[in-house]
Amino acid sequence: MSQLLSKPFNRVAIVGSGLMGTGIAQIAAQNGFQVTLVDRTLADLERAMHQIRTNLLKLFQMEQINESQMKRTLDNIYTTTDLQNSKYCDFAIEAVPEKLAIKQEIFKELDTLMPEHAILASNTSSLSIAAIGSVTSRPDKVVGMHFFSPVPKMKLVEIVRSVNTSDETVQVIREVGERLQKQIIIANDYPGFTVNRVLVPMLNEAAFLVMEGNEVEEIDKGMMLGANHPIGPLRLSDYVGIDVLLFTLESLYEGFNDSKYRPCPLLKRMVEAGHLGKKSGKGFYKY
Template identity: 50%
Template sequence: MPIKKVMVIGAGQMGAGIAQVTAQAGFEVLLNDMNEAALEKGMNNMNKLLTRAAEKERITENEKEQTLGRLTASSALEDAKDCDLVIEAIVENMEVKTKVFRELDEIAPAHAILATNTSSLPITEIAAATNRPEQVIGMHFMNPVPVMKLVEVIRGIQTSDETYEAIAGMTEDLNKTSVEVADFPGFAANRILMPMINEAIYTVYEGVASPEDIDTVMKLGMNHPMGPLTLADFIGLDTCLYIMEVLYEGFGDSKYRPCPLLRKYVKAGWLGKKSGRGFYEYN
């Protein structure tokens, strides 16, 4: 059955971004969040981003209005009852995610695909919480969603070929490029990225170089658009630590051990840009 109506759960930066690009691609979209304030903020942010895009003539005023017309706010999970696809984009916590997926399994129609935007948690375990594990898949969007072209499509051990093909095809409809990834800790993107960030933090911890110089090395020496420590601040140091812990626990390999300085910064509340301080200070 073709995908026409989509619910995105979680009205934060990632969820709102996913909802926006999905609506722009012509799908009917419900943006769902139990927190009414977060839901209102997410809807307002999409309106602002689309207005800015229209002002800069990246989209027409008519395209903006059509996109907004396809977006609906939802505060009840029961609204998934007639959706063809549900994309979950909530907190990176297995207990919370599996609870939502169990509820969705009861609410969503039998044909519906249930997807998760998790950046590191096992799809296989999330799928096992449902009675339709063959219809559960990972869709890991990159941040910021409206700008970044990549989506990791992650197959759990139970995911069917039909489910994968439907999601890979839909990703193209969103004007994104999908890569097929197996269900291993950190998938592909974060398994490569996070150890690099962690090693950059170790070089600060061991006094090899300053954060500014480490970032300069990677930008001018390796042609990276952003240094790893600036990127870590942008992602959130608490998120970096969480993903490193998932890698360390999942593989049991000391090369994934989170740097003690990363733990110290997180304990201090220095989480990066969102808290005003990480490896750099933000006013």
């Protein structure tokens, strides 16, 4: 057995306590990992812990966890504004905004802080894992670990391997994902990976239909009843965030230089108007 595969991977640093990072921290703590949750301010961390407590209380009320499990989950989470505390962890999952420069800066710092065996994972939904790992001295231990929102409910994790990611790293992160009670698929390091590569062009096409004068409700009804989708593409776009959808489309368009990924102009107008979907109160629907 290799040195990497023989190491226990029980302590995880999660960098970023937004919606995704908070969800990842919760499920990691629920499944027995020792979590170090890192963000820039105490207010960010307090908001994250409030959300985790709220989520756990709902599970308790639905009798999906007991009081002891709820307490143990919270005890498994340590919050800090100091990235230096990641040096005690076996692997890191970065969940900060989708900007390559920001992610590279974090990975560069994690690389200097964390032990030699540590794996560095990114929750990016579209950025190049090879580019993120290029700033480290361990590109073979850099991998994508793409969760889906809401993290506690969605069953899938995409593991994304770059040209530099080792087989051992993929195997360890697969085992981590399975310990998190997730189903795993492996994707290669091309823009959009697997799910967004298929999904995002469909959401974009739905936006073109709206721009052409079709009714939002009719489009969603058509896909729900005609394609057996549980939710319509425009409602889903609102949940994803119109800004996030636009950014992912732009990444696909730039990454492949292919006109089939050209973002619908309506999406750009919506973002400029601040109509970002559910989180802003208005997107294709009002909330």
